[in-house]
Amino acid sequence: MSKSAAAAPLQHPLFPSQSPRVSAPSATGRSSLWMSLFFPRLSLEALDADVDARPWAVIDEAHGKQIVHAASQPARKMGVGTGMALTAAYALCPELETEQRDHSAEQACLTDLADGAMQYSSMVSLEPQALLLEIGASLKLFGGLQALCARVKGDLRQQPYRVEIAVAPSPQAALLLARCGMQAYITESAALRAELGKLPLAVLPVSEKQASLLGKMGLRELRDLWRLPREGLIKRLGLAFIDYLDRLLCNKPELRLSHKSAPNFSASWSFPRETENVTFILYGIEQLLPGLVNFMRLRELALNRLQVIFYHPDKETSRLELGTRQLCRDETHLSTLIRERLNQEKLSAPVLELALLAAEFHPAVIGNQALFAPGDEQDTDWQQVLDQLQTRLGEEAVCHLQLRDEHRPEYAWAYTPSHHAESKSHGLLKRRPLWLLSQPQRLGSTLKGIKLTSETERIEGGWWDGFDIRRDYYRARDHNGRRLWLFRNLQDGEWYLQGLFG
Amino acid sequence: MKASLKKLLNNNQLIWRGERCTPVRLGMPTGHAALDAILPEAGWLRGALIEVISPQWGIGEIELFLPAMAAATQANKQLAWIAPPYIPYPPALVSGGISLRHLLVLRPPRHQDIPWAMETVLRQRRCAMVLAWPGRLISKTVRRLQLAAEAGGGVGVLFRSEHRGSSFAATRLLLTPGTTGLQVTILKSRATRGRKTVAIALD
Secondary structure, three states, X not given: OOHHHHHHHHXXXXXXXXXXXXXXXXXXXXXXXXXXXXXXXXXXXXXXXXXXXXXXXXXXXXXXXXXXXXXXXXXXXXXXXXXXXXXXXXXXXXXXXXXXXXXXXXXXXXXXXXXXXXXXXXXXXXXXXXXXXXXXXXXXXXXXXXXXXXXXXXXXXXOOOOOEEEXXXXXXXXXXXXXXXXXXXXXXXXXXXXXXXXOEHHHOOOOHHHHHHHHHOOOOEHHHHHOOOHHHHHHHHOHHHHHHHHHXXXXXXXXXXXXXXXXXXXXXXXXXXXXXXXXXXXXXXXXXXXXXXXXHHHHOEEEEEEEEXXXXXXXXXXXXXXXXXXXXXXXXXXXXXXHHHHHHOOXXXXXXXXXXXXXXXXXXXXXOOXXXXXXXXXXXHHHHHHHHHHHHHOHHHEEEEEEOOOOOHHHOEEXXXXXXXXXXXXXXXXXXXXXXXXXXXXXXXXXXOEEEOOOOEEEEEOHHXXXXXXXXXEEEEEOOOOXXXXXXXOXXXXXXXXXXXX | OOHHXXXXXXXXXXXXXXXXXXXXXXXXXXXXXXXXXXXXXXXXXXXXXXXXXXXXXOOOHHHHHHHHHHHHHHOOOEXXXXXXXXXXXXXXXXXXXXXXXXXXXXXXXXXXXXXXXXXHHHOOOOEEEEEEOOOOOOHHHHHHHHHHHHHHOOEEEEEEOOOOOOOOOOEEEEEEEOOOEEEEEEEEOOOOOOOEEEEEXXX
């Protein structure tokens, strides 16, 4: 029998050694590449950053029994291992401390890590105990796979997490390789078969029944699977299993849900002892602000609402709300505003801890910056001054005026928080006073010491919104020389003062 | 004066004679020719405070500053009115030539914040004119405001209902209603001596 004839029956139609299709080409035409970050000790690290200080284990419940989910290095030296019953673990290591597994803490750690991973890829997906990053699109930016991996490793070294990294053309393969602790960087889908083939079958995420079945079939490694006929496998292990193998080998495209980090910033700072000193408190805040600014810079966001929460030793927490008129992510400006508010509002009690919270973010609009534009620079300064004024005087106190298209004098204007829409000046034919009284002042039915100096101007109408008016307006002078804007209300015959020609 | 001295003075233009120096146009034109003629620097002094004293409002005190304010907003400069006694009425402001987007109105809820707000705004180069109705002020505060105006280069106008003693403001004006307009008496001004009164016609 020739060599090629011997190889032929082993060649499986479904798992050809040369993949006929390029794996899931993306919209840009390049094939995708996935990096998986697997955190083998996440359940421990989520509960205690200093994992190996003592023999301890995280306990999970399975089939109504307490079993060890993960154990620290000192505990493992005593023989405690994953999947062991708690009683057995105690027998091996009597001084073992245990903690219940905290899924939400793990998830929170993973979300934090995913937020951090957004800097390497716009497509980060959360997996059980792992993250998946689509890095095919990032390679060029970061200078190739080697450089990117080095950077990810370098950044993660500063975190208290142990991580296994693997790269593969399919998400499932990357996850599988990382879970096995194989530092594999596979970029070609053609190489997947050979690389994955070395793995023992026990690493596959299959049910116990399927695992025992695979054992009974005399299979040990994944490469044994490649050689089996597809129909037989479907019959024995089910379609889902074959589907998984297809996705593993990049024969079927797979979609992942991208992690969208909800922008929500919170950071806290605690003082060694409670303090009322504004300088110390400002120092604490200034330590947190760079984190906030960096948070916004990574996400291209800016804020206009910020909260500082003060925790007092034996009083309810107090808070300080800060608003800016324009979107802002300038550290010094925020610091100035907070200082202004702190100087103005006295703290209710000594502060032990403070927290910076921001949940309302908006996409930062960063315009092109002109080389020579002193006007724009002044405008930023002016906006910052407005923020300062608003911080000290309150939001109501800083306003602009707005002209409204309305014939009734008291509705022809409004205070607005900012000059958003400038109404065009409609041709005002009649003279209007520069000062308007907030309420027309009643003068009585006759005018004493007041001389009318103009013709009558009748203003009426407004039945449509319930504020119907019928007035005859005059300009006048009183005996003090004030120049008045009066009207005679034709509905009740009384005279009113509504404005002054200031 | 001796005839020879008079002759010398008349023939030699190089000799400086305090009273008749030609006005240098550095100030902010007031828009009222009669006033420009008697004010030093032919307009409102830039980077200085003007104290306006009038027992009552509504006699044309805003109209006095309206042309200068309109010119400033058209030059893309900001205006600020702080604690105005009444509502600045937009229809009249717009017909006076003021662009409303350049007019900031501050209404501090606490009276003691008015000087601070005025000082903050005056320090800005962007702001050409600040009008404030501060009520009571101590002279030290007026001094601070004068310094802030010098730093920012704008004109600060303090409207006050009474005047007592001296003031740090560079210019002090007394306003009285005239028969056809407004009587402006210059109580104090840099480089001028004695009171001068000018009538400004307002329709």
